[in-house]
Every structure is written in C-alpha cells, then in structure tokens.
Amino acid sequence: MRGTSSTSFAEVLRQTESALAGNRDGLEAAAQELFSVADAIDSSNQLVRTLSDPGRPAEVKEATVRSLFGDRVSPRTLEACLEVVRRRWSEQEDILDALELLGVSTLLEQAQSEGVLEQVEGDLFEISRLIDDSGDLTATLDGLRENPSQRATILHALLDGRTHRLSAALAARAVGRRSETKPARRVEEFARFASDRRRRAFAAVSSAVPLNEAQQARLGAVLAAIYGREVQMNLQVDPDVVGGLRIQVGDDLYDATVLARLSRARSQMVA
Known part of the structure; x- marks a missing residue:
C-alpha cells in the first residue's frame, strides 16, 4: 500500500x-x-x-x-x-x-x-x-x-x-x-x-485518566527512544494507578517518575 x-x-x-x-x-x-x-x-x-x-x-x-x-x-x-x-x-x-x-x-x-x-x-x-x-x-x-x-x-x-x-x-x-x-x-x-x-515492541499502558493524542504521541516517542524501535501501546484507564501512569514492556515495568528519569538520561547522553 x-x-x-x-x-x-x-x-x-x-x-x-x-x-x-x-x-x-x-x-x-x-x-x-x-x-x-x-x-x-x-x-x-x-x-x-x-x-x-x-x-x-x-x-x-x-x-x-x-x-x-x-x-x-x-x-x-x-x-x-x-x-x-x-x-x-x-x-x-x-x-x-x-x-x-x-x-x-x-x-x-x-x-x-x-x-x-x-x-x-x-x-x-x-x-x-x-x-x-x-x-x-x-x-x-x-x-x-x-x-x-x-x-x-x-x-x-x-x-x-x-x-x-x-x-x-x-x-x-x-x-x-x-x-x-x-x-x-x-x-x-x-x-x-x-x-x-x-520487531515492534508492545507496551501495556495504564493511566489514571485518559491520555490525549499529544500525550500518547509524547509517550510513544519516549518509549521508542528507550527501545530503539516503534512501541505499540495498549492504553487502559485505571483510576487506582499510583502516580497516574504505569507502563509494562515485556518484563520492564515503569511508572511516570522512572520513565521521566530514563528520558532525561538518554537526552543527556545524546547531547
């Protein structure tokens, strides 16, 4: 196509x-x-x-x-x-x-x-x-x-x-x-x-509130940068999620704080 x-x-x-x-x-x-x-x-x-x-x-x-x-x-x-x-x-x-x-x-x-x-x-x-x-x-x-x-x-x-x-x-x-x-x-x-x-990775994403398109795009970019490939996200809303966000990619489990630290660290390495 x-x-x-x-x-x-x-x-x-x-x-x-x-x-x-x-x-x-x-x-x-x-x-x-x-x-x-x-x-x-x-x-x-x-x-x-x-x-x-x-x-x-x-x-x-x-x-x-x-x-x-x-x-x-x-x-x-x-x-x-x-x-x-x-x-x-x-x-x-x-x-x-x-x-x-x-x-x-x-x-x-x-x-x-x-x-x-x-x-x-x-x-x-x-x-x-x-x-x-x-x-x-x-x-x-x-x-x-x-x-x-x-x-x-x-x-x-x-x-x-x-x-x-x-x-x-x-x-x-x-x-x-x-x-x-x-x-x-x-x-x-x-x-x-x-x-x-x-070759694609898959992420189970649970958030306390629905993510808008811009937030989904930013999260996808962060995950792609971490794993070096496209990451397909399965989005679910769970009001009980601690910290507002939980992401699991294979055996890797992140919350919003850890993901932000990884993103900043990668940016500093690239810089």
Whole structure:
C-alpha cells in the first residue's frame, strides 16, 4: 500500500492490535471472520467499488457493512470492518488487502500470546522456499489459480502435522485468495509482515485518566527512544494507578517518575 492507503492501514492496524491485546479470547475465529468478510466483498465488484469510493459518505458504507455482516460476525470483528470502511484508500484493492492483513495480524497476535511468533515467522519463510523448490507443487498451485480454495486445501493438508497450526493456517490463507501474485511470494509477504510485527515492541499502558493524542504521541516517542524501535501501546484507564501512569514492556515495568528519569538520561547522553 502507498500514500493514503498506507496511512489508513497504519491507523486501523494500531486500533485493532490495541483492541486485541486487551481481549485475546477467540482470536483464531476472529481472523477467519475477517478473511470471510474480505472474500465476500471481493466476490462483488459493485460492493468493492461502493466500500472503497472516497466520494461516498462513511455513514453509507458503514450501514452497508452492518446490513451485510452485522449478524454474521462478532462485534469485535464488525468494529474492525467498520474502521476499514471509514478510511480513505488509494486503490480499490487496498480495502481487501487491509481486511486480510487484519486477519493475518489477528493470527499473529495469537502466535505472540502462545510465545511462537518467531517460530511462525520462520515457518512461513520456509514454506515459501518449499513452494519455490518444488516444481510439482508450484505447478499444482499455479494450475489452480482459478480455484484458490482448493489451493488452500492442498497446501494445508501438506503442512498439517509438519508445522505449527498457525503457520499452516496463514500459508493456506496466503494461497487461498485469488491474486496475480505467485503463491510462494504471497506466503513470503505474510512472513515479512510477521517479521515487522516481531520487531515492534508492545507496551501495556495504564493511566489514571485518559491520555490525549499529544500525550500518547509524547509517550510513544519516549518509549521508542528507550527501545530503539516503534512501541505499540495498549492504553487502559485505571483510576487506582499510583502516580497516574504505569507502563509494562515485556518484563520492564515503569511508572511516570522512572520513565521521566530514563528520558532525561538518554537526552543527556545524546547531547
């Protein structure tokens, strides 16, 4: 994605990941719902045009999504879909990519919660190489370009019991969507998406009062400076937080005073 779409997807991904971090129940089911919504929209050119049209009011697009999927998916999945159609997208296909990648991100959230994110990332790169190295498998998958669901079934059966279940599910999804991109490259794209996620840090932030956008931006900058990479924040309000702010990144736990000292110390070192 480029330009407007890249910005829109970053916003949707940040909101979705924050929501998932606060409630990890049923992640695999939620991912399949997102994939199903993407496929349903993809099956209708008119629906794709309607939901990606920047000139159409967001309220109209939201109403369309609610009427089609409101009773077919969970409230959490529905809200993620609504966030997608509220945004502006540079290309029609980008709305489908966004929904699919939200599903991928949801499965990666499950992988992270199980402590197997790095394993899944490695599996996906290995599966991509497996497809490339097997002329028969490549030919089979290429020959089923017009039947992506069968491609998914074949690859999932091949991987079942040989790799982590989440890796198999992601690889099957990668080849199971109708696309001009070669199956091996689709799997590799998912692997790189997993790599990007693994390189990011995640912070659970509890504050006595809600943080405004400026405060969130400042906190994000401080954490990024400390860890040397982007830090995704899951924000929660807890009136009982001592000192007004508590941040946990992995095994590291900070309050507002400690964070301020670390920030000042780093600034002095840079100076």
